Amino acid sequence: MPSxxxxxxxxxxxxxxxxxxxxxxxxxxxxxYSILWIAGSLVLIVxxxxxxxxxxxxxxxxxxxxxxxxxxxxxxxxxxxxLHITVVVSKQSDENxxxxxxxxxxxxxxxxxxxxxx
Amino acid sequence: MKSIAVIIPAYNESKSIADxxxxxxxxxxxxxxxxxxxxxxxxxxxxxxxxxxxxLSLPHNLGIGGAVQTGLRYAxxxxxxxxxxxxxxxxxxxxxxxxxxxxxKKGEADVVxxxxxxGVGEFKSTxxxxxxxxxxxxVNSILTSTKITDNTSGFRAYNRNAxxxxxxxxxxxxxxxxxxxxxxxxxxKIAEVPVLMRERQGGTSSIGAISxxxxxxxxxxxxxIAFSRSPVSKSKGE
Numbered sequence: 001m002p003s004x005x006x007x008x009x010x011x012x013x014x015x016x017x018x019x020x021x022x023x024x025x026x027x028x029x030x031x032x033y034s035i036l037w038i039a040g041s042l043v044l045i046v047x048x049x050x051x052x053x054x055x056x057x058x059x060x061x062x063x064x065x066x067x068x069x070x071x072x073x074x075x076x077x078x079x080x081x082x083l084h085i086t087v088v089v090s091k092q093s094d095e096n097x098x099x100x101x102x103x104x105x106x107x108x109x110x111x112x113x114x115x116x117x118x
Numbered sequence: 119m120k121s122i123a124v125i126i127p128a129y130n131e132s133k134s135i136a137d138x139x140x141x142x143x144x145x146x147x148x149x150x151x152x153x154x155x156x157x158x159x160x161x162x163x164x165x166x167x168x169x170x171x172x173x174l175s176l177p178h179n180l181g182i183g184g185a186v187q188t189g190l191r192y193a194x195x196x197x198x199x200x201x202x203x204x205x206x207x208x209x210x211x212x213x214x215x216x217x218x219x220x221x222x223k224k225g226e227a228d229v230v231x232x233x234x235x236x237g238v239g240e241f242k243s244t245x246x247x248x249x250x251x252x253x254x255x256x257v258n259s260i261l262t263s264t265k266i267t268d269n270t271s272g273f274r275a276y277n278r279n280a281x282x283x284x285x286x287x288x289x290x291x292x293x294x295x296x297x298x299x300x301x302x303x304x305x306x307k308i309a310e311v312p313v314l315m316r317e318r319q320g321g322t323s324s325i326g327a328i329s330x331x332x333x334x335x336x337x338x339x340x341x342x343i344a345f346s347r348s349p350v351s352k353s354k355g356e
Contacts, residue, residue: 094290097180097184097187097290100176100177100178100180100184100188101176101180101184101187101188101191103176103177104154104174104175104176104177104188105174105188105191105192105195107174107175108172108173108174108192
């Protein structure tokens with residue numbers, strides 16, 4: 001018999017996956033950036049369904065207080081996501097810089113051409 | 119064959135830019151002046167246009183690195199053989215540009231840095247900044263196995279190969295000292311020549327006195343990381 005908290009966590013995990021997938025369908029989240037979110041939601045579901053998994057892992061790595069494993073995994077996922085986002089932002093700011101430079105160069109060429117025409 | 123483009127990155131330099139341009143035209147009349155207006159909030163753009171010189175206006179502020187790179191791209195796209203970078207605040211003396219060009223014309227270097235610390239004239243600075251400059255100089259000299267005394271100097275000349283390379287790979291953060299390391303890593307020959315510089319006429323340094331220690335640490339980290347990068351393949355391609 002599953003406990004209420006188990007049912008809640010399964011439901012929340014499924015909700016997260018549904019939200020992520022629908023964001024991708026609406027094109028508000030690029031597939032490229034969604035892999036981590038989908039993977040994260042799946043991990044959450046596995047932990048919600050298979051309750052003993054936390055204890056098994058805690059035993060394996062020698063953690064006395066099993067729920068700490070959950071926190072650890074949560075924090076790890078958060079850090080990974082954050083890192084991923086900063087990588088994406090860096091890439092975008094680089095592309096953004098190139099665009100700004102191209103605009104400045106093109107504006108100048110356009111003005112030169114217009115001057116020649118007149 | 120077009121010869122020399124003088125790139126002037128400018129952010130709110132409407133007070134000094136006209137003098138800077140006049141001085142350059144006087145010193146090297148056959149040069150092409152390219153002002154890169156880094157989204158100034160004053161009328162720098164109008165002043166330069168009024169003088170009939172080329173101004174590349176960026177749609178948003180990119181900082182000194184992005185601005186200089188815009189000018190280098192212009193030099194690359196328009197076939198200039200030499201590009202000289204000169205500050206828009208009147209700190210650099212146009213009459214000294216010749217000294218920068220010398221080693222490039224003789225084929226002795228790909229990049230020439232104008233140094234305040236090689237013995238010509240005195241240069242006043244705060245203690246914290248002097249220590250910072252010394253440390254950066256030490257580390258960069260070791261990393262590049264070339265003695266470079268003035269890593270933050272924005273008074274530089276580049277040949278065609280360096281222009282092409284930097285058009286694609288100009289560092290955005292702490293561009294002056296990091297570019298020195300990256301150029302060395304990609305087998306460009308760097309030389310320093312002593313030059314005179316003025317006390318700045320207008321504007322303030324991009325590095326405040328209080329944050330100069332923080333700046334120094336960031337530069338040292340960035341330089342070391344730049345050194346650890348492997349050279350860009352095809353670096354010397356035209």
